[in-house]
Amino acid sequence: MRSSFLAATTMGQLQKKLDLIGHNLANSNTTGYKTRTANFSSLLHQQINQNGIDGESPRLTPEGIRQGTGAKLGHTNVRMDAGTITQTDRPLDVALSEDYHFFQVQVTENGEAETQYTRAGNFYLQPINNNQQVALVTSEGNPVVGENGPVVLQSDMDDISIQDNGNIVVRRGEQQAVEASLEIMQIDRPRSLETVGGNRYRFPDNVPEADMTAVVPNATLHPGALESSNVDMGEELTNMMEMQRAYQMNSKSISIGDQMSGLINQLR
Structure with missing residues (x-):
């Protein structure tokens, strides 16, 4: 299922962001350490045709929809502002x-x-x-x-x-x-x-x-x-919670997709 591939790809990139946050937290007491930040970017979009039988569209929508294939960690920056x-x-x-x-x-x-x-x-x-x-x-x-x-x-x-x-x-x-x-x-x-x-x-x-x-x-x-390091503990912990929630959501998407496949296989 497309949703499972999309979720699995995104989970791998979310894990990299969690590793980066963990690295910042581990160096919160390191002299002169500078916080690393990361941004996500969308992967390629694919066009999915919606044409029905004999080229007739089954619903009133455009000829195709654009669906992304997940997210990736675009680039990592170092925040160079001075610490205390x-x-x-x-x-x-x-x-x-x-x-x-x-x-x-x-x-x-x-x-x-x-x-x-x-x-x-x-x-x-x-x-x-x-x-x-x-x-x-x-x-x-x-x-x-x-x-x-x-x-x-x-x-x-x-x-x-x-x-x-x-x-x-x-x-x-x-x-x-x-x-x-x-x-x-x-x-x-x-x-x-x-x-x-x-x-x-x-x-x-x-x-x-x-x-x-x-x-x-x-x-x-x-x-x-x-x-001192310029790591903001409150900001890093908030980012960690956001990434964990996003990771759980994508994991749940794979689980639901697996359940749907099981129900389809039971149909006679």
Whole structure:
């Protein structure tokens, strides 16, 4: 039955939307996470003829009707509006103050280094070169990029902090000095980014990165703070209930169609 095929197709796409909602809810406490949204679009429509015997129409309707073959998940978007700033007072935590600003991260895959972008500012120090130096890294261990490349410091420090202008201040004994500075990038069209996991983003290969990015010369940051995710729990739970009701309705349609087929088969 056409109704069963239509319902089964739609149920598969509704499950993808439910998976997306579940992903948002699971990351509601992830630093800098951005909500994923999805839109549905109709699949192809087919014309069903209504002609009766000898070409005569059995009812006063047009020659054919157009019936869709279900719905599909059209495309997924990332909502880039800023989340709430939460104070942590941790020296290596820093939050961005503008919507279109991003930290740069160097990710090495298959021996090739690639610059990616993130809004998560929970940074750590990772020992390198036989503990002689430390690198500023993300929670996944990827180096954070500064004005002169990945941020690498000598390990014999007594204290470290990040200032509101992105400067990294290191104290050794009684001496304090700015030994590195974060390079903040502005991306004019953040919707052109694609997600790569780990709360990171990159430009697709067919998008000219140089035309979309620019270095922010006087970026203002929030030291000792983190940007919370922009997941709206109420909205996500409401969307989940709507998708569950739609899934149940399509499932019921298949069940009713099966019952109708059973009744027809019992006719003698």
